Each structure stands twice: as C-alpha cells, then as structure tokens.
Amino acid sequence: MQGLYIHIPFCTNRCIYCNFYSTTNQQLQQQYIDSICKELQLRAKEAQHISTIYIGGGTPSILTFEQLNQLFTTIENLWGKEWTEVTLECNPDDLTFTFIEKLTTLPVNRISMGVQTFDNNLLQFLHRRHTAQQAIDAIEMLHEAKLHNISLDLIFGLPNQTLKLWDNDINQALQCNVPHISAYSLMYEEGTSLTKMRNSGKIHEINDELSQSMYALLCQKLKTAGYEHYEISNFCKPHHRSQHNSSYWHEIPYIGIGAAAHSYDGRHRKWNIANITQYMIAIAHKQLPQTIENLDIYTRYNDLITTALRTQEGIDLNQLTLQYGQKLVNYIKQEAQEHLKNGNLIIKNNHLSISEQGLFISDEIMSDLIYLKA
Structure with missing residues (x-):
C-alpha cells in the first residue's frame, strides 16, 4: 500500500486560521495542473502502484471537471487503477448539483468537506465562503447522488464559541448522517490573521477548561452515536476509517505532489518548495524542486x-x-x-x-x- 497526496493550493479567499500553503491567484490554475502531471511522470518510479489518493489544499473543489479528469487520467496511465480510496477535499458552496453530477463520473469515492462550524456568525468570523445551510444542502445532495462516504471537518475552541454552540455543531453533524467526522481544537498558527488578531487584543483564546469540556462532549456524544474514536481527532462509523490519513499514522510510505507537498519513504522525508512559480519553473526543466532529509533512527x-x-x-x-x-x-x-x-x-x-x-x-x-x- 502506498498513498498519493496532491496539493491544490488555490483558494477563492483565505480563512483567518489557515497556515497551509495557498494562494488566491487562480490564473495559474491550468499551468499548475500541467506541472503536477509532469511531476507525477518524473516520480513514477517511486511507487509500483498507488492504493489511496488524497487531493487536498487549498480548495481542490474549485478545479474544473476537465482538470480533475486530467489528474486521474495521468495517475491511471502511470500506476493503473487499483485505488481503494480516492478522497477529494471540497468546500460546501462548490458542491452544486452540476458539480456533484460530474463527480460521480470520476474515480472519487470519498468527500472530505470543510464545514468547521454550523454557526453562521462563527463562519463569517472565520472568513468561510459558505453558510450553515449551504453545508447541510451540500451533504444532502451528496447523499442523493449516492456519494455517502463523507467526512466532515469541524473546529472547536473558537473565540466566543460556547459549550452550547459546540453542542449544536455536534448535533447538526450527527443529523447529517455522515460516516466520518474530524474535529480539531483551534490552533493559533504563526503568521495567520487569527494569531495577529489575538496578539493585538482584538480576540481572546478560550480557556483550557472550556476547551477540554468541548473535547469531552465531542468524545462522549460521538461514542454514544456509534462512532469509533480511532485517532485523537478522528471518529468514524465501522469500516469508514480514512485509509489515506491512516498511512501517515502507521509509517506507510506516501508521495506528495505539488508545491509544498511532503513525501515519506520510510528512511527519508522530502518536501517541495512552497512557491508555485518556482515549483513550475523547476518542473518545466524536469527538476524536482524538493528538499530531502535523511532520517536517523532517533528521528524516526x-x-x-x-x-x-x-x-x-x-x-x-x-x-x-x-x-x-x-x-x-x-x-x-x-x-x-x-x-x-x-x-x-x-x-x-x-x-x-x-x-x-x-x-x-x-x-x-x-x-x-x-x-x-x-
């Protein structure tokens, strides 16, 4: 088993808490997809076959159907089509009926949706593009299209988020009847707008006691609802663990493609340059713009x-x-x-x-x- 991660760094707007490498300049989108396909070809010998594919970002759901199809065609030509799990990260407002209908013709069999919260005030604070109702509607449309393998991302510990508001988020997620839920405590990452707001006193972190109460509530309610707590932040119904993400936690090799993407082969860690322009220039010259770290036994x-x-x-x-x-x-x-x-x-x-x-x-x-x- 070997995983393949593809990083799509494009976003329509940047959320205030995000520190993943991304850009709002979508004019380079097609050129970047072409570069990804070339990197896939350059690195074809790093794996005999691929078992899981995860397309993350950024916002992969802003890609066109043709661009997604280009990616899958390239992967299939290089490694065949023995994929057991193919995940696409999506924003709720991108999941229109037309987009979902096209998705059903692609190899995608798992959707990871960044909902974060079902509270409209908090969504607006986070600079999310969607409303709570758009998220609920998107999930319903996926179910109608028989794309039932859905994972929801939620965040707790937001400024001004109460235990009651978090309880409402959990209840709504359960009502959506999805087989996988990932829930993360808010992190104040260096360089983000969120951290700058905190440092300037515009917002305040919640206290540890409330954060722990939120996590305890999450664990208790999801356990009662029949979810397996298989990783600190991840919960699933039986037989619905994230196969791809599990490779990160169990020392299974994976290849990372695209600007800022990371790879691991058991003895080395590699990461591509976090700059789209420099990445594309290097790939055009058939060079891999990556840094390689040899891992000694203690680091491993x-x-x-x-x-x-x-x-x-x-x-x-x-x-x-x-x-x-x-x-x-x-x-x-x-x-x-x-x-x-x-x-x-x-x-x-x-x-x-x-x-x-x-x-x-x-x-x-x-x-x-x-x-x-x-």
Whole structure:
C-alpha cells in the first residue's frame, strides 16, 4: 500500500486560521495542473502502484471537471487503477448539483468537506465562503447522488464559541448522517490573521477548561452515536476509517505532489518548495524542486511517537523492537512508567496506547516519550 497526496493550493479567499500553503491567484490554475502531471511522470518510479489518493489544499473543489479528469487520467496511465480510496477535499458552496453530477463520473469515492462550524456568525468570523445551510444542502445532495462516504471537518475552541454552540455543531453533524467526522481544537498558527488578531487584543483564546469540556462532549456524544474514536481527532462509523490519513499514522510510505507537498519513504522525508512559480519553473526543466532529509533512527522513533501514539492501536512494542532495537524499547518503557501508573497510558497485547483519560494531555505524554539526543 502506498498513498498519493496532491496539493491544490488555490483558494477563492483565505480563512483567518489557515497556515497551509495557498494562494488566491487562480490564473495559474491550468499551468499548475500541467506541472503536477509532469511531476507525477518524473516520480513514477517511486511507487509500483498507488492504493489511496488524497487531493487536498487549498480548495481542490474549485478545479474544473476537465482538470480533475486530467489528474486521474495521468495517475491511471502511470500506476493503473487499483485505488481503494480516492478522497477529494471540497468546500460546501462548490458542491452544486452540476458539480456533484460530474463527480460521480470520476474515480472519487470519498468527500472530505470543510464545514468547521454550523454557526453562521462563527463562519463569517472565520472568513468561510459558505453558510450553515449551504453545508447541510451540500451533504444532502451528496447523499442523493449516492456519494455517502463523507467526512466532515469541524473546529472547536473558537473565540466566543460556547459549550452550547459546540453542542449544536455536534448535533447538526450527527443529523447529517455522515460516516466520518474530524474535529480539531483551534490552533493559533504563526503568521495567520487569527494569531495577529489575538496578539493585538482584538480576540481572546478560550480557556483550557472550556476547551477540554468541548473535547469531552465531542468524545462522549460521538461514542454514544456509534462512532469509533480511532485517532485523537478522528471518529468514524465501522469500516469508514480514512485509509489515506491512516498511512501517515502507521509509517506507510506516501508521495506528495505539488508545491509544498511532503513525501515519506520510510528512511527519508522530502518536501517541495512552497512557491508555485518556482515549483513550475523547476518542473518545466524536469527538476524536482524538493528538499530531502535523511532520517536517523532517533528521528524516526520520535516521528512514531507523534503519529502512531495518536491512534487507538498505539505503538506495537514487538515491532518497535524489530525496527528500532532494545535500547529505544527500554527507553520508552522507562519514560512511560509515570503515565502508566496514572492510567494515562496503557499496555494491552504489547501495544502502548493513550487511555481515554490520557487523551486530554496527549501532547504532554508524547513530549515525555520523545528521545532527546545528548
């Protein structure tokens, strides 16, 4: 199994919390898609076949049908069509009846929709393009088109968001009858408009107690509704885990295509330049505009701590011994002792994982298990 990620950096407008590489200049759209197809050809030998495809951004749903079809045709010509999961990130207001009708003729079998909240005031604050009703209508149209494999993205911990407003968001998401929900605590990323507003005193972060109450409410309500809490921020109905995103958490190699896209092959991490113009110039000269980092055993171990430990299964200590040696196994067991005593970590079937109570301090737990080189 190997995943393929394609980054589409174009947006109609920029949300105030987003720090992903993106641009509102859509004039380069076709030239960029042509460059992506050329990069796919340049990197064809990096994989024998592709199992999952994830087209993210940015806003991939602003691409034309012809541009999406161009991407899939190129991938199929290079690796065949053995894809088990093909995800397209979409904005609700892009999902018109006509667009969805065309989507059904493409290999897309999973939609990841950035809703963030069903509160119109908060949507306006975030500079989202859609309304709550547009999101609900888009989900209904997807169901009518039999594109039932839908994932909703939600954000909690927004300024002025109350526990009641968050409860309303969860209830509305459940009413939409989608098999997958991703919910993230708001992050104040450096360089974003949101962080500048906070630093200037225009807005204020919610306190930790309220944020934890929001997360607890989310976990409880989704569990009651039959969702599996398979990763810290991800919940799904049975058999609806995100196969592609799971590759990030379980050390499965993936190829990242496009400006600012990242790749991982088990021993190296690569990332493309975060500049569309420079990216396209390099590709036109048949050069890969990427930086390569060789990962030593300790870096790979630390990556494992911050990925696999996010999952329900946690870290397989038997596999850890085989891949990383007894020294790091002894290290993780030693550093985990206090959290094991407190019940924040558990070992079951020789898998180390974060307990339900430990989820609320997951960042602290992971930090404690990181190997610090002398």
